[in-house]
Amino acid sequence: MGRRVLLIEDEPNIIEAISYLLSRDGWTVHTHSDGETAMDKVRQGLPELIILDVMLPGRSGYDILRDLRADPATADVPVMMLTARGQARDREMAQSLGVTQFMTKPFSNADVLESVRALAAS
């Protein structure tokens, strides 16, 4: 069955790349591409790890992160944020909201895998 990771991302090609990468590493990858309903998706079945894009249709990744940390049920789930907006203030914003790992696009597959493994182990 493997361990569950939830990928919230709206760019199809990136979804495909990450899914392929993690599946091959033994993860069960659930994907979701709408910001508005992302929280519902999380609550349906708590994943071991969430990979979250910032620019999502409907609702931004920051808002979703805030909700995750505000809800006791989801507050402890590690969140890895991936964003194409890699400016310093985006990183600060994410950290102030309690992100576990922040990563800018484009990323190297090795880095993603390493981070996912580290987060899952902790």
Next chain:
Amino acid sequence: MISFNLLILVSLGYVVFLFLVAFWAERRAARGRSGWLRSSTIYTLSLSIYCTAWTFYGAVGYAARSGLEFLTIYLGPTLVMIGWWWLLRKLVRIGRSQRVTSIADLISSRFGKSTALGGMVTVLAIVGTTPYIALQLQSVTQSIGVFALGSGVGSGGGWQAGDFNGAAMWVAIGLAVFTILFGTRNLDANERHHGIVLAIAVEAAVKLVALLAVGIFVVWGVAGGLGPTLALIDASDLAQWRPEPSRWVGLIFVSGAAFLCLPRMFQVLVVENSDERHLSTAGWAFPAYLLLMSLFVVPIAVVGLDMMPAGANPDLFVLTLPLTQGQNGLAILAFLGGFSSATSMVIVATLALATMVSNHIVVPSWLNSRTPGAVVSGDVRDVVVISRRVSIAVIMALGYIYYRLSGGGAALAAIGLVSFAGVIQVLPAMVGGVTWRGANRLGAGAGLVVGFTVWGWTQFLPSFGVDAVISRAVFEAGPWGIHWLRPQALFGIEGMDPLVHAVFWSMFLNTGAFVVVSILTFPNPLERLQGAQFVNVFDYSTGARAWSQSAAQAEDLLVMAQRIIGGAEAQQLFQAEARGQGKAGFLPDVTPEFIGRLERDLSGSVGAATAHAMIGQLTEGQMVSVDDLIAVADETAQIMEYSNRLEAKSAEQDRTARALREANEKLTALSIQKDAFLSQISHELRTPMTSIRSFSDILRDGEIEDDARKRFAGIIHDETNRLTRLLDDLLDLGVLESGQVQLNMGESPLSDVLDRAIMATGVDPSALRITRRPANEAVTVQTDLERLTQVFINLITNAAKYATAAAPELRIIVRQLDGRVMIDFVDNGPGIPPESQSMIFEKFSRLEDEGKAGGAGLGLAICRQIMGNLGGQVDYLPAQGGAAFRVSLPRRMDVAAQ
């Protein structure tokens, strides 16, 4: 007999004593302890300068010659003090509130600060007073002569004319020095002279005591008591004397009027008055003084006539009676009394005249000779002081010269009443001025000229005697035979007493001219103002408050200065001044130097004219003249203009600041836009790059099945294209936005352009059915055909992207209007939500499901830029069912307009 030298010694001693008294009073006043010096007693005594040597010696002579008629000289002032008290009070109040410095100043101020009137009254006063000064010099030298004769000084046992003249000259010089010393010591803004007033009060006491002493000696020491004296009076000619009513009325009127109008009387009555309430004391005390002065006149005259050898001068009985009785001490006292009477009159009269001459003749001429508008506070002071000193000397010299010319004879004796009658020509203007608002400058001038002329013709010139100035023929037949102009029978009315005749006609014609001219002419505005202030002085001024001058004034000045230069600065200035004067506290004495400095300081803030007018108002109570007002108005206008300019400038600055603020906001907004744009571009670039990198990582790793590898290579290829498209769009947009587009003009039917666009999009008709009306598309357009095609492609691609309907359809409708072509693209998709319609033409404004759109959101922004470059536009048409865009452009593009 008294040694002549002793007499000279006593006289000198007395003079030194007076100097000391005056000096002491000045010192006291300077230290601010003038209270006692300004009591009602001193005031009443100072009024006694009315009683001159003419009264002291002359009253006895008058009684000896004309019986009780001498009483009229005392009755006039007594009636004024009692019956005309209201007028006196009004004059004093006006004098105080207007800071009047002399009778000439009173007339001049009342009639609109008329320089001409002031000068006229001054001349009148000099003409009327000079003989009187001569009379005093004569009486002093005559009294000295009596002693000289007795002690055998001089050649041949008596004085020669030269000795008399020498004595008169020394007396004149001494008096001039005294007056200059104590009359011009300081330019008190109020023209008050503590030293002189106290000195003349002392002299008043001396002369009263002297006359009473002589009287008591004569009645009880010579005549042998009251009874015998009365018997003597009964037996004398005086008992036979019958008063002549018209002459009595005339004389009482003249002396009463003179009491008000004589410059020296005005000086002590009004100018030197420090407290209105002193008047009520003087109202009974001064008549009492006069009563005492007149008490022994008749006994001395009668006893003198009885005792002295025939031909003895009754004018000197007061002196000669004690002398013949061997009462040397009493004789010296009597001499000092007469000396006091003469000197006090001369001092005050000279001082009053000098003030008038300097204020109304010298200073105005001096100011006129200067360039107008200059600020003159410092210079004027020197001019005033010098002119006043010179005037004192000149007036004294005039008196002396008059004395010499008149020969010192009996002619002088009659001059007293003639002087009175001349001076009282001021009365109508004065009384009218303070009681009748209709009185005006021209009326006052006319009255003065007429009255003065009539007085000169009917009294002054005839007083020198028949054939002296006016010939007997003129006396009897009139000038040039004009009968009704005879000097002593004007208008043919004969038989009147010459004095009564002169007084009646001069006063009658004077008053008549004054009233008639005043009624017929109009006063200027300042006269009206001054008229109201004078006539209604009790409404305008405060009650009988004593002039606690320096403190109150300094406080007023401080309040004013605070308003102008600010509280702290003003207090600092005043405190520094007070320290400089060695005073504790923060209120300095109001010295002319301080006023000058203050004026300079204030003029820095409000302008010279305004500062001058304001300070003048507070320190001298002077009305602001029309010239002052005009100067103030000029200054105010300048200040206002300056402040308007400042305001305009500050408005301009406001506008500039606002423009800068707006520009700054625009820049900030632009900078935010730029940041957002860069951030967007970064996102748009990074997204495809992320896929490319990730998949290329996967491909490089190997161990991958063929299908997947092909698929991943395809994604990399697509994403690379996407990146290229994005870069192309960005560059295109940059060029379009910069406005430096190279247009490639061509001409083609619109249908061909649409065909090419539809073909380029490669839209599958099953995915999107495109309906057209070829008939309408026959129009030929002349424009950059490639760019237009690019717009069409964009719109068609958009319709294809968002086509969610069951049977997607795009209708292309072409219309023409006024040389323009409109092409509508209407699809049956979901359309653009109203809240987004306004921003779809912005860069990166992609609708949410960007995955589908596949572009970077630059398409519509580029369309809008292209249409702008083609002289047309692209708009969103709301409420058309689906999305609807309208492209409109000129059919033939005017290239020159680009």
